[in-house]
Amino acid sequence: MTSIQEQSLNFNIVDDRWGDPSNGCDLTMLPGVLAYPRLPDHRTLIDRYQMIGLIRDANIHAALHEVDRSDYMLPELAMLQGSLGSSALLVPWHDDPDLPGSLIPGHFDVIQLLDMLDVGSGEDVLVIGPRGGFICALLDKMGARPVGVEPYDCRIPYIQANIPHLDIRGVEDLSELFNERAWDLILITYALDDTPLGALKALRKGGRLLLPLQKEHVPELHLLKLVEGGDVTRTELTQWNVERGCSTLHGVLGLEGGEIITHNEGEMSVALAWMRANADPIRDRIGPSQRLWHIMSIWSARGPRRMGEEEIVDQVHLSLADDLFRMGRLLHSVRVLPMAIEHYGTSFQAAPSAEAATLLGLALDQLGESETALAWWRNAIETDETYADAWMHIGRTYFEANDPRQSIPWLAAATLREGAIDESDAWYLLGMAHERQGRNTAAFLCAQRGIEEAPERDDLRKLLDRAGKELL
Numbered sequence: 161m162t163s164i165q166e167q168s169l170n171f172n173i174v175d176d177r178w179g180d181p182s183n184g185c186d187l188t189m190l191p192g193v194l195a196y197p198r199l200p201d202h203r204t205l206i207d208r209y210q211m212i213g214l215i216r217d218a219n220i221h222a223a224l225h226e227v228d229r230s231d232y233m234l235p236e237l238a239m240l241q242g243s244l245g246s247s248a249l250l251v252p253w254h255d256d257p258d259l260p261g262s263l264i265p266g267h268f269d270v271i272q273l274l275d276m277l278d279v280g281s282g283e284d285v286l287v288i289g290p291r292g293g294f295i296c297a298l299l300d301k302m303g304a305r306p307v308g309v310e311p312y313d314c315r316i317p318y319i320q321a322n323i324p325h326l327d328i329r330g331v332e333d334l335s336e337l338f339n340e341r342a343w344d345l346i347l348i349t350y351a352l353d354d355t356p357l358g359a360l361k362a363l364r365k366g367g368r369l370l371l372p373l374q375k376e377h378v379p380e381l382h383l384l385k386l387v388e389g390g391d392v393t394r395t396e397l398t399q400w401n402v403e404r405g406c407s408t409l410h411g412v413l414g415l416e417g418g419e420i421i422t423h424n425e426g427e428m429s430v431a432l433a434w435m436r437a438n439a440d441p442i443r444d445r446i447g448p449s450q451r452l453w454h455i456m457s458i459w460s461a462r463g464p465r466r467m468g469e470e471e472i473v474d475q476v477h478l479s480l481a482d483d484l485f486r487m488g489r490l491l492h493s494v495r496v497l498p499m500a501i502e503h504y505g506t507s508f509q510a511a512p513s514a515e516a517a518t519l520l521g522l523a524l525d526q527l528g529e530s531e532t533a534l535a536w537w538r539n540a541i542e543t544d545e546t547y548a549d550a551w552m553h554i555g556r557t558y559f560e561a562n563d564p565r566q567s568i569p570w571l572a573a574a575t576l577r578e579g580a581i582d583e584s585d586a587w588y589l590l591g592m593a594h595e596r597q598g599r600n601t602a603a604f605l606c607a608q609r610g611i612e613e614a615p616e617r618d619d620l621r622k623l624l625d626r627a628g629k630e631l632l
Contacts, residue, residue, distance in 0.1 A: 184569030197505030199242030253292030260403030289349030350405030481511035548579030
């Protein structure tokens with residue numbers, strides 16, 4: 161029969177006078193981390209999107225292979241392995257983050273946009289809001305003849321420096337551009353209050369106008385086609401959460417309304433642009449409401465905690481680490497595990513956190529790489545031993561490997577710590593481990609504690625019933 165002292169030591173329910181059960185956990189017996197996951201180069205990323213079926217058009221694949229988003233964004237201040245241009249984050253191309261259109265969307269959204277444009281070789285394309293020239297560069301590689309119009313004059317030199325071989329104009333040239341030729345396609349990357357008739361009249365027969373229209377919550381993306389007889393067909397495609405166009409752009413297009421925005425004349429900060437790029441996580445995202453609100457729910461959750469975070473001076477690394485962590489969680493939630501692992505790993509490199517290391521290990525474990533997962537859970541504990549989740553996952557791994565004796569100290573240690581896990585999970589697994597060891601009193605008490613945390617759980621009640629019957 162298990163002694164009271166042994167029970168207290170093994171599951172430590174209330175009285176910890178026998179010591180922290182983590183004293184029975186030997187981290188040195190676990191494997192160590194041999195390599196940090198890193199963001200891929202952009203061509204590897206594009207090939208991956210093709211393999212999972214997101215890119216179906218060979219022309220789009222070839223263009224994205226040649227045009228690296230990193231070449232169009234602001235210089236990276238964070239010293240990381242791999243470029244943030246290959247992340248799923250929004251990246252800034254201009255140092256005034258308050259100006260609309262100052263970000264380059266992620267590849268997932270850019271690929272959707274290119275699919276909707278359906279650009280043919282030799283087509284004349286007018287892009288109002290070229291996003292640092294990135295969109296024009298892609299269309300150029302696809303064989304189109306793009307001309308960019310930038311509503312904010314202060315940003316034109318940036319774009320011309322990125323794509324000196326392409327034509328970039330100011331918004332005052334828009335009327336002239338409408339009159340000088342008929343366009344196959346006009347793309348507007350700002351939300352407008354209404355459909356600009358002047359843009360429709362500038363289309364040739366069969367031409368298309370793709371634009372977001374301002375709605376109460378999120379702009380809706382519309383595709384208008386000029387068909388035979390001068391009729392126009394309209395298709396509402398999806399939502400595109402772009403910013404509202406400025407009043408100057410609206411006025412040139414013959415529309416009322418628009419935002420009154422002026423360029424900040426003060427000294428701009430590249431660091432601030434990076435730190436604020438993903439402050440609104442659904443900015444520039446394309447998709448239905450479910451996708452946008454799912455992103456918001458991930459971002460609104462508490463970010464990773466860090467030991468001594470208040471002493472971290474480099475706020476750029478800290479901000480990017482949090483953004484990368486949240487993007488890792490988003491990718492993890494939709495089971496894109498390899499990309500989630502890369503984002504967790506880069507987050508940990510930017511500013512280590514036990515949460516990033518723990519979730520990285522969990523994603524590896526879900527891919528069947530249990531040894532590497534154990535290494536990252538060890539890393540999580542060495543980063544912050546007060547975080548419960550890594551302790552529980554190590555204990556769960558031993559339990560699932562049919563080694564309940566080895567799992568007990570790790571699971572018991574998890575019950576004494578706080579983390580993101582449901583505490584009842586740790587109590588349930590600890591009780592199951594004790595039950596397999598024949599320690600029914602311990603199992604019974606663990607089930608009781610678990611039910612206090614989650615009274616609705618049937619598995620805990622069944623464990624309580626089984627262990628209780630054995631005690632009669």
